[in-house]
Amino acid sequence: MNPLIEYPRKAGTPVSFRPFSPAVKVGDLIFVSGQASVDLQGNIVTDTFEGEFRRSMENLKKVVEDSGSDMKHVVQTRNYIRDPENVVRFNELYKEYFSAPYPSRTTITQCLKGLHYEVECIAVVKR
Amino acid sequence: MNPLIEYPRKAGTPVSFRPFSPAVKVGDLIFVSGQASVDLQGNIVTDTFEGEFRRSMENLKKVVEDSGSDMKHVVQTRNYIRDPENVVRFNELYKEYFSAPYPSRTTITQCLKGLHYEVECIAVVKR
Amino acid sequence: MNPLIEYPRKAGTPVSFRPFSPAVKVGDLIFVSGQASVDLQGNIVTDTFEGEFRRSMENLKKVVEDSGSDMKHVVQTRNYIRDPENVVRFNELYKEYFSAPYPSRTTITQCLKGLHYEVECIAVVKR
Numbered sequence: 556m557n558p559l560i561e562y563p564r565k566a567g568t569p570v571s572f573r574p575f576s577p578a579v580k581v582g583d584l585i586f587v588s589g590q591a592s593v594d595l596q597g598n599i600v601t602d603t604f605e606g607e608f609r610r611s612m613e614n615l616k617k618v619v620e621d622s623g624s625d626m627k628h629v630v631q632t633r634n635y636i637r638d639p640e641n642v643v644r645f646n647e648l649y650k651e652y653f654s655a656p657y658p659s660r661t662t663i664t665q666c667l668k669g670l671h672y673e674v675e676c677i678a679v680v681k682r
Numbered sequence: 683m684n685p686l687i688e689y690p691r692k693a694g695t696p697v698s699f700r701p702f703s704p705a706v707k708v709g710d711l712i713f714v715s716g717q718a719s720v721d722l723q724g725n726i727v728t729d730t731f732e733g734e735f736r737r738s739m740e741n742l743k744k745v746v747e748d749s750g751s752d753m754k755h756v757v758q759t760r761n762y763i764r765d766p767e768n769v770v771r772f773n774e775l776y777k778e779y780f781s782a783p784y785p786s787r788t789t790i791t792q793c794l795k796g797l798h799y800e801v802e803c804i805a806v807v808k809r
Numbered sequence: 810m811n812p813l814i815e816y817p818r819k820a821g822t823p824v825s826f827r828p829f830s831p832a833v834k835v836g837d838l839i840f841v842s843g844q845a846s847v848d849l850q851g852n853i854v855t856d857t858f859e860g861e862f863r864r865s866m867e868n869l870k871k872v873v874e875d876s877g878s879d880m881k882h883v884v885q886t887r888n889y890i891r892d893p894e895n896v897v898r899f900n901e902l903y904k905e906y907f908s909a910p911y912p913s914r915t916t917i918t919q920c921l922k923g924l925h926y927e928v929e930c931i932a933v934v935k936r
Contacts, residue, residue: 557882557936559837562910574904575914579884581838581933583686584708586885589915628684630706631713635917639795650701656689660702661716661802663762663793666917668893675915679708682684710813711835755811757833758840766922777828783816787829788843788929790889790920806835809811 563622569614571597577618580680585622589635589675590614599670604641605648607671612652615674624678626652631659631677637667645672690749696741698724704745707807712749716762716802717741726797731768732775734798739779742801751805753780761789762800772799817876823868825851831872834934839876843889843929844868853924858895859902861925866906869928878932880907888916889927899926 561580564570568577571593578587592600592607593614600610616626632653636645642664658676667673688707691697695704698720705714719727719734720741727737743753759780763772769791785803794800815834818824822831825847832841846854846861847868854864870880886907890899896918912930921927 557837557933559936560882560884560933573900573914574907574909575911577913579910579913581884583684586913586931588913589917628687630687630708633915635915646700653701655701656706657702659704659706659713659715659802660700661760661762661800663716663800663920664795666790666793666920668918673915673917675913677713679684679687682686710811755814757814757835773827780828782828783833784829786831786833786840786842786929787827788887788889788927790843790927791922793917793920804840806811806814809813 565621567595568621569593569595569617573597578622580622583680585619585624585678585680587615587618587676587678589673590618591670591673604644604671608645608648611672611674615676619676619678622678623680625681628681629653629658629676629678633675634660634662635667635673636662636664637671639664641671692748694722695748696720696722696744700724705749707749710807712746712751712805712807714742714745714803714805716800717745718797718800731771731798735772735775738799738801742803743779746803746805749805750807752808755808756780756785756803756805758786758804760802761787762794763789763791764794764798766791768798819875822875823847823849823871827851832876834876837934839873839878839932839934841869841872841930841932843927844872845924845927858898858925862899862902865926865928869930873930873932876932877934879935882935883907883912883930883932885913885931887929888914889921890916890918891921891925893918895925
């Protein structure tokens with residue numbers, strides 16, 4: 556294997572029974588899998604938009620931190636919102652998890668079923 | 683902060699009142715936020731598909747250039763098209779903004795509401 | 810051009826008449842375009858979900874290998890599935906192409922028309 560590749564994970568990192576790693580590190584970059592409202596074994600927890608958003612972000616935060624980074628070192632997020640009417644609320648809630656200078660970001664809608672929200676990111680290791 | 687991370691921006695760079703940076707630079711890579719048909723403050727400008735496409739691409743070009751790169755150094759684009767019937771026209775218009783050797787690319791549809799088009803990219807700094 | 814950028818391609822690499830490169834390499838990272846069920850010239854081959862999935866993955870594998878990498882060095886995949894009812898089958902089939910430790914991954918649905926499946930990835934060069 557290319558020695559740059561690592562698979563960071565700690566006891567308690569949100570994992571999934573599905574075939575993906577929570578994060579893969581390549582040098583200073585950390586590619587984090589799409590995080591949703593799931594428990595620590597990957598079982599879906601349906602909730603309100605806000606409830607699912609918060610659970611997704613807490614999972615993202617945990618994966619990012621367990622990979623040697625933190626939310627201030629997230630450089631890009633991609634956000635998937637099922638119902639377009641939740642975009643305004645999304646922008647409000649988002650500011651509870653990130654602060655300026657913000658990551659770059661993309662947001663698209665109507666591409667989820669059975670879940671309100673999913674978020675993936677690229678982070679950079681702390682130095 | 684990891685000293686690799688920078689938040690490039692100039693006077694006139696398209697920004698948004700929403701919580702994201704136009705671009706974040708990590709070493710030689712520039713992660714550019716999804717660009718759409720918005721004015722320089724981030725207000726949506728609805729238009730025909732072609733009109734929205736051009737405004738999105740002009741915004742992308744400005745963010746890329748204000749980050750120390752140019753359209754020839756864009757290595758990947760992700761394209762979000764609301765109406766699948768515009769994909770053929772999209773491929774024609776796209777060639778006005780990029781030339782061979784082209785960036786890698788992904789195009790998906792039906793994941794926007796209220797906008798015809800959105801585009802994000804990864805670029806590399808000029809050297 | 811930034812000397813880090815390369816456009817890997819061999820005789821037989823799946824290309825497209827559309828304006829994108831199969832992959833662009835930046836240092837150790839390889840950004841691979843969205844691969845679908847197409848023939849070696851980019852013409853769409855409609856099939857069952859499984860048939861389209863396998864053709865997409867074979868195309869991805871060929872592009873990845875022709876870029877100086879292999880499926881074990883894929884660090885992130887993004888998966889686009891038209892019909893949500895195929896997600897379970899997708900997870901089964903996926904394990905025929907990737908093995909633990911798996912790439913990071915995102916999966917979204919309902920954002921394709923006329924195709925069952927599309928997959929893009931980031932890979933790292935072999936060393």
